[in-house]
Amino acid sequence: DQQVKQNSPSLSVQEGRISILNCDYTNSMFDYFLWYKKYPAEGPTFLISISSIKDKNEDGRFTVFLNKSAKHLSLHIVPSQPGDSAVYFCAASDHGSGNTGKLIFGQGTTLQVKP
Amino acid sequence: KAGVTQTPRYLIKTRGQQVTLSCSPISGHRSVSWYQQTPGQGLQFLFEYFSETQRNKGNFPGRFSGRQFSNSRSEMNVSTLELGDSALYLCASSLAGQGEQYFGPGTRLTVT
Numbered sequence: 031d032q033q034v035k036q037n038s039p040s041l042s043v044q045e046g047r048i049s050i051l052n053c054d055y056t057n058s059m060f061d062y063f064l065w066y067k068k069y070p071a072e073g074p075t076f077l078i079s080i081s082s083i084k085d086k087n088e089d090g091r092f093t094v095f096l097n098k099s100a101k102h103l104s105l106h107i108v109p110s111q112p113g114d115s116a117v118y119f120c121a122a123s124d125h126g127s128g129n130t131g132k133l134i135f136g137q138g139t140t141l142q143v144k145p
Numbered sequence: 146k147a148g149v150t151q152t153p154r155y156l157i158k159t160r161g162q163q164v165t166l167s168c169s170p171i172s173g174h175r176s177v178s179w180y181q182q183t184p185g186q187g188l189q190f191l192f193e194y195f196s197e198t199q200r201n202k203g204n205f206p207g208r209f210s211g212r213q214f215s216n217s218r219s220e221m222n223v224s225t226l227e228l229g230d231s232a233l234y235l236c237a238s239s240l241a242g243q244g245e246q247y248f249g250p251g252t253r254l255t256v257t
Binding site for chain 1: 176177178187188189190193194195201203235237239241242243245246247248249251253
């Protein structure tokens with residue numbers, strides 16, 4: 031039962047353009063969402079998060095949008111840089127249900143930013 | 146602040162053996178979560194420890210266990226290793242188990 035889905039295994043964009051990574055979820059109890067970036071042989075690096083009471087959160091080049099009615103979130107990277115090339119994971123939690131410390135991850139999307 | 150550290154970084158074990166992995170959280174973080182990453186199953190939650198107590202557990206067999214010490218450092222143990230236990234084991238720390246988790250570099254376990 032895949033509660034968090036990233037349906038695009040890969041994405042390729044040109045340097046300077048916008049990268050949009052998508053994530054869908056099925057569990058309406060999720061109350062917190064996060065995006066992580068991962069390079070090979072390293073642990074995931076936290077990028078940005080959003081609470082279910084908000085619909086947008088921005089941090090520099092990164093913006094996360096949450097559409098609760100569609101159970102969909104997206105990460106926008108503007109402008110994209112070659113150093114952004116990595117695997118991006120969407121994650122969700124339902125801490126309100128007492129599931130402390132537990133993140134449910136999507137399968138990841140590999141982003142390639144071409145110079 | 147120093148990040149999350151994990152030791153060892155790489156490990157090769159034989160089927161049937163047991164293994165212990167160690168994790169030191171960010172200073173001040175009291176919650177430590179463990180995850181297994183495999184190509185087929187992705188990143189899966191193993192368990193979470195807070196104040197030396199296991200508060201949450203994922204769907205893994207009892208061969209997977211862990212503990213947390215009074216300084217918040219955590220260890221996980223896998224007994225009777227199987228070939229399918231080959232994976233990247235990641236630990237993550239957070240202040241109290243909610244919000245952002247910060248990951249260590251992982252321990253790459255290979256079971257032969």
